[in-house]
Amino acid sequence: MIYCSNCGMRVVEKTPAGDNRPRYVCDACDTIHYQNPKIVAGCIPTLEDRLLLCQRAIEPRYGLWTLPAGFMENGESTEQAAMRETREEACATVEKLELYGVFSIPHISQVYMMFRASLAADDYKPGRESLDVRLFQEHEIPWEKLAFPVVRTTLEHYFTDLRNNRFPVHVENIIRHPSRPR
Amino acid sequence: MIYCSNCGMRVVEKTPAGDNRPRYVCDACDTIHYQNPKIVAGCIPTLEDRLLLCQRAIEPRYGLWTLPAGFMENGESTEQAAMRETREEACATVEKLELYGVFSIPHISQVYMMFRASLAADDYKPGRESLDVRLFQEHEIPWEKLAFPVVRTTLEHYFTDLRNNRFPVHVENIIRHPSRPR
Numbered sequence: 001m002i003y004c005s006n007c008g009m010r011v012v013e014k015t016p017a018g019d020n021r022p023r024y025v026c027d028a029c030d031t032i033h034y035q036n037p038k039i040v041a042g043c044i045p046t047l048e049d050r051l052l053l054c055q056r057a058i059e060p061r062y063g064l065w066t067l068p069a070g071f072m073e074n075g076e077s078t079e080q081a082a083m084r085e086t087r088e089e090a091c092a093t094v095e096k097l098e099l100y101g102v103f104s105i106p107h108i109s110q111v112y113m114m115f116r117a118s119l120a121a122d123d124y125k126p127g128r129e130s131l132d133v134r135l136f137q138e139h140e141i142p143w144e145k146l147a148f149p150v151v152r153t154t155l156e157h158y159f160t161d162l163r164n165n166r167f168p169v170h171v172e173n174i175i176r177h178p179s180r181p182r
Numbered sequence: 183m184i185y186c187s188n189c190g191m192r193v194v195e196k197t198p199a200g201d202n203r204p205r206y207v208c209d210a211c212d213t214i215h216y217q218n219p220k221i222v223a224g225c226i227p228t229l230e231d232r233l234l235l236c237q238r239a240i241e242p243r244y245g246l247w248t249l250p251a252g253f254m255e256n257g258e259s260t261e262q263a264a265m266r267e268t269r270e271e272a273c274a275t276v277e278k279l280e281l282y283g284v285f286s287i288p289h290i291s292q293v294y295m296m297f298r299a300s301l302a303a304d305d306y307k308p309g310r311e312s313l314d315v316r317l318f319q320e321h322e323i324p325w326e327k328l329a330f331p332v333v334r335t336t337l338e339h340y341f342t343d344l345r346n347n348r349f350p351v352h353v354e355n356i357i358r359h360p361s362r363p364r
Contacts, residue, residue, distance in 0.1 A: 001187040005215070008185035008192075018310065021255065033187070036220045037254050039293060072219050073203065077286035077355045078293060099284060099353045102295070104259035111221060111260060113284070128200065169351045171281045173259045 041081035042069020050135035223263035224251020232317035243329035
């Protein structure tokens with residue numbers, strides 16, 4: 001942030017009175033511009049013993065596989081966001097959403113909220129941001145071609161919990177690995 | 183948003199190519215300014231059969247009672263945010279955090295993430311944003327003086343679950359009530 005979105009003057013970075021961390025502040029119109037983490041909402045869409053993954057058609061991680069997920073929009077609930085992302089990326093309708101994972105990723109200021117969900121039909125195809133969409137059994141998961149650590153973490157929990165037929169909500173932090181950004 | 187925070191020119195509101203909702207867009211530098219929901223993280227701090235509430239010293243809802251909670255900051259995990267807010271508003275240290283509620287409030291684009299937590303000691307006092315901080319038994323809760331519907335919802339679930347000694351994660355939406363903003 002360089003300019004004030006309210007009045008167009010240059011902002012400065014400073015800690016406002018009564019605050020304890022630096023913000024972008026406009027001295028011309030006294031606006032404080034707070035910046036906060038974003039929610040990424042997504043699904044683990046399943047159909048019997050198979051699970052849907054999308055092959056990314058966009059950067060970052062073009063060509064790698066991910067669960068359908070994306071930035072929650074204003075005016076949505078978390079479930080609505082997860083369903084919309086699944087519709088947009090996989091042209092698939094999901095139902096019976098159950099919160100499954102809340103993964104904070106502090107170094108990129110994101111919080112993933114992942115829901116278990118049932119595919120409403122055996123009907124899916126790549127959306128604009130996907131090269132391919134496929135259903136995978138556990139032994140078919142492309143573990144070496146997953147797009148993000150949070151996808152791996154979610155899937156590892158899922159298959160473990162599936163064996164125990166018990167799906168607690170996982171609340172975890174995903175910390176930067178030096179050799180693997182994000 | 184009136185001006186581009188990147189280049190200082192006026193933004194326009196329009197739906198970018200390939201998008202499906204209006205954004206603030208800068209035609210001068212081609213920046214799209216996305217706006218997304220904010221996370222409010224907080225605690226239900228307990229000590230034996232009592233629970234901590236803060237009386238607000240700030241607007242909105244000056245003088246009304248609330249659970250310690252506030253906007254999550256960049257670089258934090260959700261638990262860290264909930265612990266920090268409890269420290270700031272009630273000068274209290276909490277431990278053993280367990281996710282308890284995820285409440286989407288679409289009309290104000292907020293998602294509350296509330297954690298059950300134990301007070302580490304019988305030690306608390308009003309922080310800068312609180313007039314008073316007190317521990318309440320269930321029959322002492324000031325139900326008619328709670329600051330926000332999400333606080334009431336959280337407390338109602340909590341006391342019900344306490345009687346059953348079972349604390350599932352509640353995922354709900356809080357919809358605007360015509361006579362009660364927020």
